[in-house]
Structure formats: structure tokens, C-alpha cells
Amino acid sequence: MMSAAPRLALVAGEASGDLLAGLLLQGLRTRWPGLQAAGIGGPRMAAQGFESWWPHERLSVFGYVDALKRLPELLRIRRQLGDRLLDERPSVFIGVDAPDFNFGLETRLKAAGVRTVHFVCPSIWAWRGERVHKLKAAADHVLCLFPFEPPLLQRHGIAATFVGHPLADAIPLEVPRAAARQALGLAADATVVALLPGSRRSEIAHIAPRLIAAAARMARQRPQLQFVMPVVPGLRGLVEPLLARAQSEGDYPATLRLLDGQSHAALAACDLTLVASGTATLEAALFKCPMVITYHLSALNWWRMKRMRYQPWVGLPNILSQGFIVPELIQDDATPEALAREGLAWLDDAPRVDQLRQRCVGLHQQLRRDTANQAADALAQVLALA
Structure with missing residues (x-):
């Protein structure tokens, strides 16, 4: 347990990332009640005290054509966010999914000495497997939702932890x-x-x-x-x-x-x-x-x-x-x-x-593994606070 709560920076794109990050933040506040978190997120993150500098809808793109149309705007947001984070130096940066946006940002932060964690392993086991090399350059640690992912990443020299899926904790086993x-x-x-x-x-x-x-x-x-x-x-x-x-x-x-x-x-x-x-x-x-x-x-x-x-x-x-x-x-x-x-x-x-x-x-x-507690343990290790 650390003496002072960490300052986290997060980027979550789209509604699914906001949902996952909101559940994660809710659990992390149990470990660190004074936790501070800011970056890019949505309403579920805001409900946990997250300060959103840009709304997560700004990162929402659909396929390659939409991404190309929005590319100048997305690159500008990423550059401005990176400048701010390098100035403020958060305890750790957590990129929540959105790999096409987060990998470049994480790589820049990691090279400058900011610890980086990627939450949600990209589906390299399903398509675009070459992204594993970008992930290795971007993240100090990966929090994985599915049990088969850490062994796959570890074969590529990427530190990873299976933390379960926060939705499996949030949704009751017995359907109401x-x-x-x-x-x-x-x-x-x-x-x-x-x-x-x-x-x-x-x-x-x-x-x-x-x-x-x-x-x-x-x-x-x-x-x-x-x-x-x-x-x-x-x-x-x-x-x-x-x-x-x-x-x-x-x-x-x-x-x-x-x-x-x-x-x-x-x-x-x-x-x-x-x-x-x-x-x-x-x-x-x-x-x-x-x-x-x-x-x-x-x-x-x-x-x-x-x-x-x-x-x-x-x-x-x-x-x-x-x-x-x-x-x-x-x-x-x-x-x-x-x-x-x-x-x-x-x-x-x-x-x-x-x-x-x-x-x-x-x-x-x-998938029910008390994700928030598992993630907090992994983050503490990344921060050398265990």
C-alpha cells in the first residue's frame, strides 16, 4: 500500500472503453480513495471523479475511411495531450483499448520515462498480429481481460497480467x-x-x-x-x-x-x-x-x-x-x-x-476475477509500490 494515492492519466475511446475504465476506476478508488485521474473519457469515468480534458466521442471512428477523414484532428489531440502529460508527469498512464490512438501516445510517454499500462490486450490473436511489436514498444505492462492472452504476450517479452473482465464482476451470476x-x-x-x-x-x-x-x-x-x-x-x-x-x-x-x-x-x-x-x-x-x-x-x-x-x-x-x-x-x-x-x-x-x-x-x-483488485496489484508493481 502506497503512502499517497497515485495520479493516473487515462484515455478511453468510445462507450465500451468508458464502461471498462469507469468500472476500473470505481474499484481502484477502494484501494486508493484519494486517487486523481484525468485525460480523455466519458460519463461513466466522470461519475468516478475523472476529469475529462476531451470527450471520448472525439476518438470514435468507424473503419479506415472514417479514420483517414479524422486523422488530422486525432493527431492534433494526441500531440496536445502528450505535451500536457509530459508537463504534468502522472504516476502512470493507462491506455484503455483504442490501440490506434493510444499506442503512439504510450510510446512517446514511455520513452520519456512515464510508466505506461495498456488495459485490454488488442485482439492480435484474431487479426493484425503485427501490432504486438507496437504494443511492446508502447506498454510497460498489459492488463488482459482473457486468460489466454498473457502467455501469448509473454512469448513476445511483454509483461502482462490476466485481471479478468470488470463486466463479469459487475453483472450478477443470477440474472435479475x-x-x-x-x-x-x-x-x-x-x-x-x-x-x-x-x-x-x-x-x-x-x-x-x-x-x-x-x-x-x-x-x-x-x-x-x-x-x-x-x-x-x-x-x-x-x-x-x-x-x-x-x-x-x-x-x-x-x-x-x-x-x-x-x-x-x-x-x-x-x-x-x-x-x-x-x-x-x-x-x-x-x-x-x-x-x-x-x-x-x-x-x-x-x-x-x-x-x-x-x-x-x-x-x-x-x-x-x-x-x-x-x-x-x-x-x-x-x-x-x-x-x-x-x-x-x-x-x-x-x-x-x-x-x-x-x-x-x-x-x-x-472471467470473474475481482478485476479492480487484480489491476490495483499490477499497477502497484508497475509503480514499484508493492
Whole structure:
């Protein structure tokens, strides 16, 4: 235990990074109540006393085309942030995911003697494996969410610790289904489908219309279905025009309700989710929720990503299980008809649902490791304070 709380600098891009960093900061404050933290983050980090110098939305990009358009702005923010951090010299810098932004910043800070930690190992085991060399130059230590990652990094001479996944600590093993339904005003006996189109603006544009159209097709076959769509605060204005257009075209489920955030309540309450690939698929698994994973990018982004893939799976539940325990409909396969068909198949197969839920309990137990305490131990070692 150190005599004075550390001063942390963090950068978290997008809603998923803000969620992970917020949970991490909450736990670290238990160890170091006087902890100070600043940098780039979102509302969940701010709720833990984090001082955000830029909002995390400024780092949100979708694929290569969007990144190229935003490159001058992103480079300017990174340069200005690096200048400030070198002047203020935090105890440690923690880059939360966002490797394309954080690696360059971490490398600069590390070369200047600022200790650096990268939280969330980049998915070098899935695609773009050459990033391991950039990670080695950037980070003094890596906090890994998954158990197979530290041995992989250690083979490349990178110090790493498996700390578990903070969501596995935050989400209860026993799903609070009844309470979630009551909170959302859903009947106990309703059949509920959650639509999760992602947290980026471009994901909303590419994926939300497919989910809405799929829901309309499911509703035509089963009018009693209830649909909820959690939307990241601030992006409701992007979704409402899509719903209005679908309504005018007659391709809209009458029982669809938008939620401001509340994705965890939706996943706890639902019988099925149609979900964009990303952290939300792991959240769905931790809520033991049957799911259909989907994704869609521009043609150029898809061509480049497809060339660099190492594994047949894109969804985290499937990657962790090394098999297709839930269906994936990606790019050209992500049609409303296919999404509706795979979704209804879950609702008609109770034994399959039970088997999936048992697998998800095992994943939950594997990832539940008291992440904040494990991360605090690792940070103390990095700071030579153990």
C-alpha cells in the first residue's frame, strides 16, 4: 500500500472503453480513495471523479475511411495531450483499448520515462498480429481481460497480467430478470427481443436499419413480441429518423420502444438479442442471453478487415468458446430475413437455450476475477509500490 494515492492519466475511446475504465476506476478508488485521474473519457469515468480534458466521442471512428477523414484532428489531440502529460508527469498512464490512438501516445510517454499500462490486450490473436511489436514498444505492462492472452504476450517479452473482465464482476451470476422487466415496464410473461445496434454513429447507420427491419419481419410472424432498443445517450437523434423512415415504409414493429441507455436492463429482461459484434456480445453472454451476432461495414472496410482475419469467429462468446455457440451474420449475410430467421429459431428451441445458458455461466465464472483488485496489484508493481 502506497503512502499517497497515485495520479493516473487515462484515455478511453468510445462507450465500451468508458464502461471498462469507469468500472476500473470505481474499484481502484477502494484501494486508493484519494486517487486523481484525468485525460480523455466519458460519463461513466466522470461519475468516478475523472476529469475529462476531451470527450471520448472525439476518438470514435468507424473503419479506415472514417479514420483517414479524422486523422488530422486525432493527431492534433494526441500531440496536445502528450505535451500536457509530459508537463504534468502522472504516476502512470493507462491506455484503455483504442490501440490506434493510444499506442503512439504510450510510446512517446514511455520513452520519456512515464510508466505506461495498456488495459485490454488488442485482439492480435484474431487479426493484425503485427501490432504486438507496437504494443511492446508502447506498454510497460498489459492488463488482459482473457486468460489466454498473457502467455501469448509473454512469448513476445511483454509483461502482462490476466485481471479478468470488470463486466463479469459487475453483472450478477443470477440474472435479475424480474427486476429488470419491472424497471422497464415489461410484463413478466412477455416475449422480449432487445436490439443492440452498437455505440458508434456509423454502426447506427449501417446496422440499426437491418435490426429494425428484422424486428418487423419477426413481428409479422409473432405480433405478440415486444422489442426494446437501448441507444447510447446522445445518439437517439440518429435512431429516431431511421424509425420514422421504417414506419413510413411499413417496415416497422409497432411494439418497438427506444431506451435511453439501459442496455444492461434490456439484456437482463430480454429472451433474445440481435446484437452488433463488440463488447455488447460479451455483456449478452454474461446475462446468459440467446443472441444473434451481426455486423456490417462499408465495402472497403470489410475487404480490408476480411484479409486480416485469423479466426472464423468475430463475436466474443464464440471466440472464447472456440466454436459457434451462437450464430453470426456478418456483412452480406446480415440481411433482415436472415436475422429474423435466426432470432425466431432461438425462441423455438428451449433445450438449445438451456445449453447456451450453461455455457455462459462457465464463461462468466472464468472471467470473474475481482478485476479492480487484480489491476490495483499490477499497477502497484508497475509503480514499484508493492
